[in-house]
Amino acid sequence: xxxxxxxxxxxxxxxxxxxxxxxxxxxxxxxxxxxxxxxxxxxxxxxxxxxxxxxxxxxxxxxxxxxxxxxxxxxxxxxxxxxxxxxxxxxxxxxxxxxxxxxxxxxxxxxxxxxxxxxxxxxxxxxxxxxxxxxxxxxxxxxxxxxxxxxxxxxxxxxxxxxxxxxxxxxxxxxxxxxxxxxxxxxxxxxxxxxxxxxxxxxxxxxxxxxxxxxxxxxxxxxxxxxxxxxxxxxxx
Numbered sequence: 001x002x003x004x005x006x007x008x009x010x011x012x013x014x015x016x017x018x019x020x021x022x023x024x025x026x027x028x029x030x031x032x033x034x035x036x037x038x039x040x041x042x043x044x045x046x047x048x049x050x051x052x053x054x055x056x057x058x059x060x061x062x063x064x065x066x067x068x069x070x071x072x073x074x075x076x077x078x079x080x081x082x083x084x085x086x087x088x089x090x091x092x093x094x095x096x097x098x099x100x101x102x103x104x105x106x107x108x109x110x111x112x113x114x115x116x117x118x119x120x121x122x123x124x125x126x127x128x129x130x131x132x133x134x135x136x137x138x139x140x141x142x143x144x145x146x147x148x149x150x151x152x153x154x155x156x157x158x159x160x161x162x163x164x165x166x167x168x169x170x171x172x173x174x175x176x177x178x179x180x181x182x183x184x185x186x187x188x189x190x191x192x193x194x195x196x197x198x199x200x201x202x203x204x205x206x207x208x209x210x211x212x213x214x215x216x217x218x219x220x221x222x223x224x225x226x227x228x229x230x231x232x233x234x235x236x237x
Contacts, residue, residue, distance in 0.1 A: 021051025
């Protein structure tokens with residue numbers, strides 16, 4: 001994921017070594033750049049290693065900085081996290097909007113200390129603040145849970161955009177669907193469920209709605225599997 005548009009995770013003076021370990025494990029889960037910590041270096045504890053199960057190399061790769069100014073020197077954008085709006089804080093944006101804001105940018109997300117959040121000084125150097133917009137009455141999240149929540153949101157966004165169908169919509173739809181019928185014929189799917197045009201209609205319904213259903217995904221798998229089968233038969237001939 002590090003090659004995609006995923007953040008550098010920055011922690012400001014984390015209090016609990018276990019949270020550092022859990023976040024290093026998340027960094028390994030999502031293949032992120034090494035963790036950055038503002039504040040003093042933490043000794044490697046049993047709890048930290050235990051929580052970073054199978055991710056010790058991430059613990060060994062942590063970089064420490066004296067301030068956010070130093071930690072963000074190679075980043076285009078830094079986004080803060082917090083629950084309090086107003087004051088001299090940067091613009092709050094919904095988490096769902098962040099991928100669009102940071103597109104083609106190198107960026108970091110900074111999380112504050114467990115018991116008091118981000119310092120006022122760090123907030124001043126954030127370009128945006130994330131509004132988690134949580135539905136429950138408890139608005140504060142555990143540090144490692146906050147990081148996991150943010151990363152899972154980015155991962156979901158990447159999954160949704162990895163199959164980009166916009167180019168199909170922008171082209172001449174009539175020609176595309178007529179052309180798809182000839183492709184289905186080549187693939188031997190022109191009589192899909194004993195209906196000459198059902199495959200084309202199904203394709204059209206998929207491309208003109210969102211999000212994809214499990215049935216839509218299954219349909220694409222039928223196409224891919226058929227292509228693989230025909231290709232293997234070709235290789236054998």
